[in-house]
Each structure stands twice: as structure tokens, then as C-alpha cells.
Amino acid sequence: MKAIRRLSADAPVDAYRKAQRGSLRRMPLSEAEFRVLERERPECIVVEGDAVLVAEPRTDRIDLHYAFPDQAPFSKQFAPMLGRLAPRFTISDAPFGINLRLGDIKLRPAVEPALFAQAFEVTREWIRMELEQLPTAHTAAFPEGFALRAATTSDVEAIVQLIYDSFEDPTVSPRGWAEAVVDNARLVRLLEGGSSRAAGLVHLRPEDATTGYVSELAVHPDFQRRGLGEALMRWSLSWFRQQGLRRAALTTSPDNERAIALYRKLGFTVTEQGVDYRRSLDEDEVPQTLEKHNLAQRTNS
Numbered sequence: 001m002k003a004i005r006r007l008s009a010d011a012p013v014d015a016y017r018k019a020q021r022g023s024l025r026r027m028p029l030s031e032a033e034f035r036v037l038e039r040e041r042p043e044c045i046v047v048e049g050d051a052v053l054v055a056e057p058r059t060d061r062i063d064l065h066y067a068f069p070d071q072a073p074f075s076k077q078f079a080p081m082l083g084r085l086a087p088r089f090t091i092s093d094a095p096f097g098i099n100l101r102l103g104d105i106k107l108r109p110a111v112e113p114a115l116f117a118q119a120f121e122v123t124r125e126w127i128r129m130e131l132e133q134l135p136t137a138h139t140a141a142f143p144e145g146f147a148l149r150a151a152t153t154s155d156v157e158a159i160v161q162l163i164y165d166s167f168e169d170p171t172v173s174p175r176g177w178a179e180a181v182v183d184n185a186r187l188v189r190l191l192e193g194g195s196s197r198a199a200g201l202v203h204l205r206p207e208d209a210t211t212g213y214v215s216e217l218a219v220h221p222d223f224q225r226r227g228l229g230e231a232l233m234r235w236s237l238s239w240f241r242q243q244g245l246r247r248a249a250l251t252t253s254p255d256n257e258r259a260i261a262l263y264r265k266l267g268f269t270v271t272e273q274g275v276d277y278r279r280s281l282d283e284d285e286v287p288q289t290l291e292k293h294n295l296a297q298r299t300n301s
Contacts (some may be wrong), residue, residue: 015045019052022067024074024111026103029056029065032153035288043088046081049073053081055089060173062089062281063094069111078114091281098279099123105273119289120277124253128272129263131237131248134212140235142190143226146199148235151181151189158198159189166218173187188235190219190228199223202232204239207249214250237266 016034019027029037037044037056044055054065054074064085068074086098094278100120102111134255142148156178165178180203190200200223203216214236219228247262252259254273 004141005285015047015052018047018050019054019065019067019273020052021069022052023070024107027052027054027065027067027069029054044085046084048077050181051077051081053078053085055098057084057089057093059176060094061176062094062098064098064100066100071107073112075114079118082118086279086281089281094276094281096176097281100277100279101274102277103272105275108275115277116293117290118279119286119293120279121289123276123278125249125275126273127253127254127260127270128249128274129260129268130211130271131266131268133267134237134241134246134248136241139237140231140238142231143228145192146228146231147191148188148232153178153181154190155198156181159201162198162201162218162220163216165220179241190232192223195247200228200232202236204236206243206245210245211247211249212236212243212245214248217250229259230265233262233266257268 015038016031019025019034027034029091034054037054041057044057046053046254050069051069056063056065064082066074066078068077089098091097098120100115102108105125140148156174159177159181160174164266188199190202191197192199198220201216202214202218205213205215207213214233217229217232217236219232248268249271250263250268252263254260280289
């Protein structure tokens, strides 16, 4: 009979397992995704004690994921851990900088001082809304004169212009949209009838094995209040069901009353509220941001 080998109580725990134990965490990477990053880009993972900080390179930004035992270690360890990660990237790697998402807005007063001390700025507040069960059928009737089609690489310029016309602070560069068009056939475009002008678009992706995520939905200001947003959403829900998904999710700004009313009409409910932060990799911009934070602190004290 083979002897049973007992692991000692202090046997090392790998970074992924540690990340699952943190009470203050946002680690959306699956284990498979984490292992790929761990194998191919080990410099993107920093571990100190029970704290884990992960820099996930995207097309034009770095998404920062984190796991800390609680708020006190975050305040103490975040700066030195970021100091090990940030120098490994340049502005050419990520023109949209380092982005961090806080998924529990109640923790904002506790974590924001540590973020501001590292030149992070608030980019937006958001709410997450979810639809627990996709409808069995949805009619996506677009207004007369408009048609829906898949986007191609030749549409990138028009898509980028639509995004910049529709949002105050776009978070995806032209390079990012070009990659989305090439690699993701779920990017579609709505055209004004009789012309090639882009009136709206929706970008869809699976979030997990059961949930479809509406990562972008835009209707040009010139074409709003015509039912295009609702038609795009109904089409999206139908598309998710065709892919075998059961649920849907999205995020929007908490002050976007018209969008929230539409999502509630379709059955979505609010499940989470948080804040997005960004830190530039521009060496000239970082001290300017720190000075702005210091000025605000002096003004409020």
C-alpha cells in the first residue's frame, strides 16, 4: 500500500488560488486565461504574500486585476506592487493606459486614496445590469430606411467616428476597433437608408458559457429617439439565444436615464455599481495628474 503524502500546512499556494481567496478583489480571468498569462507573460503577475496584482495586456490598454486580503493590505501593498508592474509597459504598448475597475462602489473611500497616490483618475461610474433569462423570441424591427449588417475592416474609420461622436470619453482606439472587426464577427453596423453613413452599432461577445455581454451599443446623436437603440438591443438578445446563451449583461452610466429605462423595459435589473480608473503611461502626464490630486486635496482640506 502506498503511503499517503500529506501536504504541510504551510505548503505554497499558487497565484491563481491566492487570487480566489482575497476579500477585496476583481479577478475576471478564468483559470485557463490566468495560466496562459502565467506561462507566456510571467512578468505581468506580481505576488506579495497573499496579495496578487495582474496586468492583462489588451489591444490598446492594460487591464489591471487585483486580489488583496482586505482594505488594509491594499492601502499598504498596492503602490509597491504597481511599481513593479508599470515600468514593464510603455505608452506604445497601451496608449489608453492602465485601467482598473472597482466593482463595489461602497469601497471607493477606502481604496481611492491609494489609487490617486499612483496617478489614477476616475474615468466613469457605472452600473451593471443583467437579464436573468433571455426571452424565447424577440422581434428586432428596425425603422424604415435603416438596415443592419456585419462590419468589415473597411468600416473601421466610420465606426471610430461614430464612437467619438456618441461618447464623451471613448476607451477604445482605432487600432482596438480594427482588431474587433477582424477578430470578432459579432460587431455589426447600422446604416442610414440610402447612404453609407453609420447610424449606430452594437458589439457583442460571450462573457462566459451562459452569458452574453453587450460591450458596446451606440446610436449617433443625429439618429436618436427613433427606436434604433431598442431595435439593436432586441436583435442582440435574439443573437445571444441563437448562440445557445441563457443570460445577458451590460454596463451603463448611472445617470443615463434613457438607456436604463430601455434596459428595464427589456427585463434587465441592476446587480452591481462601481467605478473605473485610469493611469496614463505617459511620463509627462503622471506628475500632472499627481499635482491635480494634490491641489484638490489642499482645496478640500
